[in-house]
Amino acid sequence: MSAVTDRPPAGNFLLRSPTSCAAPIPEPEAPVRWVPLAISAAGSVALSWYVWATYGGKFGALLVIGLFLGLALYHSRFGFTSAWRQLIAVGNGEGLRAHALLLGTAATLIALLIGTGTGLFGTTPKATAGPIGLALFVGAALFAIGMQLGGACASGTLFAVGSGQSSIVLTLGGFIAGSVLYTWAFPLFDGWPQVSGVLLADHVGWFGSWAITIAVLGLVVVVTRVVQARRNPPPVGVPPTAKGFARVFRGSWPLLVGAVVLAVLAAAVVLVSGGTWGVTFAFALWGAKFLQLIGLHPETWEFWQTTSNAKSLASPIWTDKTSLTDIGIILGAAVAAAAAGTWKIHSEIPWRTAIASVLGGILMGIGARLAGGCNIGAYLAGISTGSLHGWLWGIFALGGTWIGLKLRPLFGLANPKPADSIC
Numbered sequence: 001m002s003a004v005t006d007r008p009p010a011g012n013f014l015l016r017s018p019t020s021c022a023a024p025i026p027e028p029e030a031p032v033r034w035v036p037l038a039i040s041a042a043g044s045v046a047l048s049w050y051v052w053a054t055y056g057g058k059f060g061a062l063l064v065i066g067l068f069l070g071l072a073l074y075h076s077r078f079g080f081t082s083a084w085r086q087l088i089a090v091g092n093g094e095g096l097r098a099h100a101l102l103l104g105t106a107a108t109l110i111a112l113l114i115g116t117g118t119g120l121f122g123t124t125p126k127a128t129a130g131p132i133g134l135a136l137f138v139g140a141a142l143f144a145i146g147m148q149l150g151g152a153c154a155s156g157t158l159f160a161v162g163s164g165q166s167s168i169v170l171t172l173g174g175f176i177a178g179s180v181l182y183t184w185a186f187p188l189f190d191g192w193p194q195v196s197g198v199l200l201a202d203h204v205g206w207f208g209s210w211a212i213t214i215a216v217l218g219l220v221v222v223v224t225r226v227v228q229a230r231r232n233p234p235p236v237g238v239p240p241t242a243k244g245f246a247r248v249f250r251g252s253w254p255l256l257v258g259a260v261v262l263a264v265l266a267a268a269v270v271l272v273s274g275g276t277w278g279v280t281f282a283f284a285l286w287g288a289k290f291l292q293l294i295g296l297h298p299e300t301w302e303f304w305q306t307t308s309n310a311k312s313l314a315s316p317i318w319t320d321k322t323s324l325t326d327i328g329i330i331l332g333a334a335v336a337a338a339a340a341g342t343w344k345i346h347s348e349i350p351w352r353t354a355i356a357s358v359l360g361g362i363l364m365g366i367g368a369r370l371a372g373g374c375n376i377g378a379y380l381a382g383i384s385t386g387s388l389h390g391w392l393w394g395i396f397a398l399g400g401t402w403i404g405l406k407l408r409p410l411f412g413l414a415n416p417k418p419a420d421s422i423c
Contacts, residue, residue: 029242029340032340047331062273070336071333074159093227110125111209111386115207148407149411162332210386276381
């Protein structure tokens with residue numbers, strides 16, 4: 001196929017680069033799925049009211065932020081798993097450049113919040129540097145392998161479950177199981193070699209930290225454009241969408257719009273809670289609470305003996321920041337998918353896909369706990385707050401992605417190829 005020089009408008013420089021053929025024209029959206037929409041919308045409103053009235057404005061606000069995160073993730077189909085797969089497999093850096101906008105916008109907003117000490121509900125936003133060591137490197141690589149097998153990252157798992165993707169329910173089950181396995185075997189994982197983390201703001205101030213972060217992200221944009229120009233990959237596929245104003249509620253958003261909206265919402269989590277957005281701790285918590293429900297005693301495990309973890313396990317999930325945003329993402333994605341007409345439960349899952357989903361989830365559960373976070377809690381939160389561990393997480397996750405791509409065909413999962421019409 002002959003190469004096509006795709007010259008986008010100047011304002012779209014961040015996202016686009018030459019591809020082997022023109023991007024496909026999106027199909028029209030499907031009719032609204034009214035029953036799923038009514039159920040998910042009513043459930044979202046009722047649960048938000050209950051949490052706000054019972055546990056207070058801070059926790060109610062976190063659930064509402066989660067709902068908007070779910071809407072934004074689904075409408076923009078914002079991917080971490082697919083972005084890394086497309087880059088490694090065929091050299092298409094569109095997704096990673098969208099990551100750069102997300103990270104840069106979040107870094108700007110969070111630096112303003114933390115630098116000025118601005119918070120709501122009596123909170124004072126702060127950043128912490130994640131430790132750097134073997135657990136971070138192994139955990140990030142394992143997580144990335146799990147992403148490619150399970151078909152979604154941490155945030156992607158939640159919004160895919162909300163939109164009715166049955167195979168990702170298996171990924172979520174594996175994710176929870178892997179998280180529980182880590183907490184049970186915590187003494188084996190604890191004490192691996194590491195050094196204290198590095199927070200750029202401690203050395204160059206918040207403006208200096210922000211400037212360095214933006215400069216490195218700019219370099220990422222340039223490098224991915226150079227790589228894409230040389231490899232001339234196929235374009236990224238486009239989901240169905242509505243036209244005009246209806247696109248806000250029923251269509252697919254441009255990827256860059258999704259990046260900015262998600263960055264604003266990530267900053268909103270910091271503003272309301274005082275801490276960064278995370279996803280995966282909730283899976284360990286949910287698993288432990290389920291074990292308690294069936295009469296087991298995970299509270300006796302060493303992991304749950306630390307003061308903060310013991311407090312989380314003893315408290316309702318409606319006072320856990322991560323649980324609230326996670327549940328909100330699932331409900332918000334359900335609303336978005338039903339409004340877009342795409343909410344559907346798929347009953348037939350190939351057995352190899354099912355195995356890959358569960359195995360991928362388990363690897364992500366273990367990897368996220370080892371690394372102290374996932375694509376959100378380590379990668380997004382780390383880079384946007386100027387913590388070196390976020391950048392290292394991303395580097396080792398790219399290495400894990402390469403391994404994951406080698407493993408995907410064993411489970412009947414396809415990888416993008418240069419001759420494809422889309423990737």
